[in-house]
Amino acid sequence: MNRIEKDLRSLRYGMFITLSMLIASIVMGCLSYSRTRQNITNDLNDAMIALANENREVLTRKDTIEALKIMHQTTRKPMIYQASDINFKNAALKNSVYFTLAIVDKNNTTCDFPRSEFVSDSIMIMPEKDIDGVTIQIQGYVDCSMASVFSASDQTIPGILSGLSILSITSMFIWRRKRIHTDYSEPSLQNQPIRSIDNIRLTPMQRQFTQMLLDSPGHRVNKSTICEVLWNNKDNADESLYTLVRRTKKALADTELEIICNRGESYELRINS
Numbered sequence: 001m002n003r004i005e006k007d008l009r010s011l012r013y014g015m016f017i018t019l020s021m022l023i024a025s026i027v028m029g030c031l032s033y034s035r036t037r038q039n040i041t042n043d044l045n046d047a048m049i050a051l052a053n054e055n056r057e058v059l060t061r062k063d064t065i066e067a068l069k070i071m072h073q074t075t076r077k078p079m080i081y082q083a084s085d086i087n088f089k090n091a092a093l094k095n096s097v098y099f100t101l102a103i104v105d106k107n108n109t110t111c112d113f114p115r116s117e118f119v120s121d122s123i124m125i126m127p128e129k130d131i132d133g134v135t136i137q138i139q140g141y142v143d144c145s146m147a148s149v150f151s152a153s154d155q156t157i158p159g160i161l162s163g164l165s166i167l168s169i170t171s172m173f174i175w176r177r178k179r180i181h182t183d184y185s186e187p188s189l190q191n192q193p194i195r196s197i198d199n200i201r202l203t204p205m206q207r208q209f210t211q212m213l214l215d216s217p218g219h220r221v222n223k224s225t226i227c228e229v230l231w232n233n234k235d236n237a238d239e240s241l242y243t244l245v246r247r248t249k250k251a252l253a254d255t256e257l258e259i260i261c262n263r264g265e266s267y268e269l270r271i272n273s
Helices: 003-054 062-075 091-096 148-152 156-185 204-214 223-231 239-251
Strands: 080-084 099-106 118-125 135-143 220-222 257-262 265-272
Touching: 003 099, 003 118, 003 148, 003 156, 003 220, 062 099, 062 223, 091 099, 099 265, 148 223, 204 220, 204 239, 204 265, 220 223, 223 239, 223 265
Parallel strands: none
Antiparallel strands: 080 099, 099 135, 118 135, 220 265, 257 265
16 A cells, blocks of 8 residues: 555545534534423423412402503513513523513403514413403513523533544644645655666566656556557557556566556556565
8 A cells, every 4th residue: 555545535535524523513502402491491381380380369450460461461471570580590591581470361362472592381370260261371581592402401522522623634634734845755665766677577568668668757657648649549459458567467466566557548557675
């Protein structure tokens, strides 16, 4: 295996490791974000239940119900209650929590609730004394952006993995630049003089073909030139060249010389150290 093949294999391994870390950071970041969303919803449900339990007596009073009815008839919307005094576990989002109080009866079975990213379950409070079949419906909301939820989630491990993947990409880029610089600064193996082929067992045609590659600039000859010199461009020259190359490669298998086909357009003689 020559140095170029080793470099390519190292790059493939490096890219695989980098890609794995990047995918892992994305997956773990999404999982942390999803857990935070669920925690906010659970906190919202707990806060709603606490609000209902603490204010049940006030909410089921006749004057409170009458006030809610008048408000609904006027605005056609539920009453919004800012819940800054509710014990919400996530203090950063506490000021974004609010609840709606709505009247539900035979004349008003549905309410136009506000839209929000986070919505709790709804809870129904029925007065101890039946007041015309009226029920108080409470529902909680959190008005926050995706960025707020993301900042509230634990992104430590995803951040570390992302940093490592970026560091890995940077390291491979620097390493590759150094390798390219070394390739240009050091003498190329292809430009090193190739020893004589006199001691190699070859047929006359194989020796003529190998010597042609050896004497050419860069040890490379176009396919058309080979066919013209060796077979004078006869009809089956391509097939004959293919057979000659295959047999010559086999004859050179135990030496440091190697014949390389360049995209089917030319052949090149290389020396492998």
